Amino acid sequence: MTQYYGQVSPIYVVPNGINLAHYDRVRFGECNSETKLEDTQHNLLFLGQLSYSPNTVAVDLLINQIFPRLQQLYPDSRLLLVGRNPTQFMQAAAQREPRIIVTGSVPDVRPYLAAASVMVVPLLQGGGTRLKILEAFAAGCPVVSTAKGAEGIKVRDGEHLLIRNQVEELVEGVSQLWSNPSLGEKLAVSAYELVQSEYSWQAVGRKIELAVQKLFPQLKNNI
Numbered sequence: 001m002t003q004y005y006g007q008v009s010p011i012y013v014v015p016n017g018i019n020l021a022h023y024d025r026v027r028f029g030e031c032n033s034e035t036k037l038e039d040t041q042h043n044l045l046f047l048g049q050l051s052y053s054p055n056t057v058a059v060d061l062l063i064n065q066i067f068p069r070l071q072q073l074y075p076d077s078r079l080l081l082v083g084r085n086p087t088q089f090m091q092a093a094a095q096r097e098p099r100i101i102v103t104g105s106v107p108d109v110r111p112y113l114a115a116a117s118v119m120v121v122p123l124l125q126g127g128g129t130r131l132k133i134l135e136a137f138a139a140g141c142p143v144v145s146t147a148k149g150a151e152g153i154k155v156r157d158g159e160h161l162l163i164r165n166q167v168e169e170l171v172e173g174v175s176q177l178w179s180n181p182s183l184g185e186k187l188a189v190s191a192y193e194l195v196q197s198e199y200s201w202q203a204v205g206r207k208i209e210l211a212v213q214k215l216f217p218q219l220k221n222n223i
Contacts, residue, residue: 009215010214010215012207012210012211012214012215014204014207014208014211015152015198015199015204015207016131016134016199016204017134017199017200017201017203017204018131018134018135018138018195018199018200018201019200019201020138020195020196020200020201022110022138023110023113023135023138023139023140025110026110026113026114026138026139026140026141027138027139027140027192029114031110031111031113031114035111035112035114035115037078037080037101037112037115038115040076040077040078041117041178042070042074042076042077042078042117042178043077043078043080043115043116043117043118044062044067044070044077044078044079044080044116044117044118044119044120044174045080045082045112045113045115045116045118045119045120045136045141046058046059046062046079046080046081046082046083046119046120046121047082047083047109047112047113047119047132047135047136048083048132049083049084049085050081050083050084050085050086050087050090050102051084051085051086051087052126053125053126054123054124054125054126055083055123055126056087057123057124057125058121058122058123058124058149059081059087059090060089061122061124061167062079062081062120062122063079063089063090063093063100065167066120066122066167066170066171066174067079067100069167069168069171070171070174070175071099073171073175074175074178077099078099078100078101079099079100079101080101080103080112080115080116081094081100081101081102081103082103082106082109082112083103083104083105084104084105085104085105086102086103086104090102109135110139113135113136113139113141114139116141117141117142117177117178117184118141118142118143118144118174118177118178118184119132119133119136119141119142119143119144120143120144120145120170120174121133121143121144121145121146121149121150122145122146122149122170123145123146123148123149124146124148125148126148127151127152130145130149130150130151130152130153133145133149133150133153133155133161134153134195134199136191137160137188137191137192137194137195137199138192138195140188140192141188142161142162142177142183142184142187142188142191143160143161143162143187143191144161144162144163144164144170144173144174144177145161145162145163145164146163146164146165146170147163147165150163153199154194154198155191155194159187159190160187160190160191160194161187161191162176162177162187
């Protein structure tokens with residue numbers, strides 16, 4: 001490469017991060033939810049900009065295939081679609097089925113994280129860090145995701161979340177968490193430890209500091 005471009009500077013990749021303290025009240029069960037959705041333990045949450053094409057595909061899968069199967073198993077289950085710019089299809093689905101809640105833009109997602117018992121991320125396409133998963137980890141909400149949905153995060157199936165790629169597998173994963181709350185608690189503890197060590201602002205700050213020291217060793221004593 002140097003014969004074509006000359007000396008190439010080293011590249012350090014620093015992950016996206018979140019403010020863990022922002023979600024503490026949810027994780028400790030101290031978030032006074034204004035959603036009035038706590039009448040069931042079977043709230044399924046999808047979070048994100050709903051007009052974003054990969055999210056739209058994932059929500060279509062939820063509405064048409066995943067949620068109907070879960071309703072058969074858990075008649076009191078509810079699907080929470082939280083995020084700005086929902087499509088007409090999503091809004092129509094909510095009008096037809098009262099157990100599908102489409103919020104549109106909300107001032108604070110934490111009440112919905114507090115009401116949810118599982119976050120599901122059935123993404124089949126797209127890129128970037130899934131901050132929705134990091135938010136769920138910080139809030140203590142168990143996650144079921146496709147491998148694509150968890151792409152870019154240092155997660156292990158069965159330790160930090162459940163990775164399931166087919167519709168029936170996703171349904172089974174959510175059902176597994178709902179029927180075995182201790183599994184969800186175990187995953188949530190490991191997931192919080194992961195986000196704390198790798199994706200908190202403090203962890204990201206340390207990675208930036210290390211990268212700067214390597215790029216500019218003469219500044220090491222001044223940082």
